[in-house]
Amino acid sequence: MESLSMMAASGCYQFKINYSETKDMSIGKKITSPKFRFGQHDWVIYYYPQGINNKDYNGKYVSVFLGLQRESVDVPADFSFQLLDKHANIVSPTTFILLHHTFTSKEKSAGLYDCFEKTKLEQSYIKDECFVLRVSISVGQDSNIISSLGFPYESIHKFRKDNVHTDVTFDVDGKNFVAHRLILAAHSPVFRAEFFGSMIESNMDCIIKINEMIPSVFEAMLDFMYNCCICINDYKVSISSTAFLQHLVVAADRYEVLRLKVACEHKLIEKISLNTVLSTLEIAEIHNCEELKEQCLRLVVDEAASCRPVKFEDLRYHGEPIVLYRSNSVPPVEFCCPILGSQGSRSGQGTENNNASRNTSSDPETDQSVTSS
Structure with a gap:
């Protein structure tokens, strides 16, 4: 794994x-x-x-x-x-x-x-x-x-799974998740402000609705905050494991779960390829992942040697279009961005396909775990 x-x-x-x-x-x-x-x-x-x-x-x-x-x-x-x-x-x-x-x-x-x-x-x-x-x-x-x-991570995680003393419920695209406010607040300044600060919910018993997030991604973030260790392939999604990691970066940045964000960033660095560099670079730019962005640009530079130029007008770095030099032998670059919610292939001109058309059963990437202190 x-x-x-x-x-x-x-x-x-x-x-x-x-x-x-x-x-x-x-x-x-x-x-x-x-x-x-x-x-x-x-x-x-x-x-x-x-x-x-x-x-x-x-x-x-x-x-x-x-x-x-x-x-x-x-x-x-x-x-x-x-x-x-x-x-x-x-x-x-x-x-x-x-x-x-x-x-x-x-x-x-x-x-x-x-x-x-x-x-x-x-x-x-x-x-x-x-x-x-x-x-x-x-x-x-x-x-x-x-x-x-x-620290008894397993016991605390079991409290959530068994709905023991949970005090908050989230609705993510119609799927409910229970949790403990104190645990989430300890990991996330956003949750801390929402539960105990000036952003405190007027109705402490209400169900909190989470918009623009895949349920399995939210579940993985919760599991990480309880276990400090997750296995990505435990979550059934119709996107690749790389895309799932990208979604986790977005979620971790949104709720300021920095340990999860750094963990996903390092794994994405290991998995950078021509098939994912565009979407990964865009995630890195939007969510301030400096090391990940540097490694993406390094790949672009490395691929520039002895190849013809192809301009990807949809991808910009500091306002300027990225130009990737690519030989005819290199396959089209995959476009898969959780921010834009679309994917496809780009070779100067390209098509877009719906994320749901992909299935993890065809993803060649292996099981992965996310761990933390």
Whole structure:
């Protein structure tokens, strides 16, 4: 499961693993998670289904390691591994095993040779032939992993799902969502002003209507504020995962959920291509994502070499039309903008198609998670 995380000093990352496809791998063979980012550093999880080598209990235990990617500086970190049960609750005994390691250019990985027994994994954690491995990380000399990673996100999220003590209801395009005002106010200055400031609702029991937003996008934003970790493919939408991330940027900027906005921005940077650069650049420009905008323009410049010019008059940067040089071998550029609500292809002239005509089943992009501290 490809994941996305914010640039934070601490947080969690979830790695979905297909047990059926990995259980028969030989001892010492591993699979590596997609890269994720914490504390301005890139990390991966190394998962060894049969353990690292023959002396490690002859395949009785699974080995799990955390790896630092391409760094020349020493990075101290506290971390722990957890297994999520079939209901997404953390119940594995490894939850309470706190590890500390200073990652260096010579020692870039650390972890557990006997993280958990395969038999227990098979009995309690497999759902639809997959299970979820989670790592919680706190980076830095003064990190306090006991308090920062011990927060009961799952329990609070369950309160919302079970409608326990919820005190606000949202109507998003006819679909209702319940939540706790205090939780939302803690993450969003906009909600804080609406619930407790000068913008306070005159009728505290009313249903708050949210306009111009896809219900699944609003739901994902709520889940992020409760869990600090979401899986994008858990939400059934008729747009690509890149377009879904773009919508999340719009929502996060609208409600000033900055951690979600930064997390989505970093994932969009990884996914920039000729098929999405126009819509992504427009999102970056409108919503002040400076790093994302820089990377989009860098791609445009890189593609300019040895190609003929094609002007996209609909896209402007500081009021000036963007000119992209493109060879005949490059396919038409996809136009998919949640602000304008349309998509299609542009090659000087183009057509527009309705977003609903797309289905995620045809999207080649993989599962993704958004995580935060």
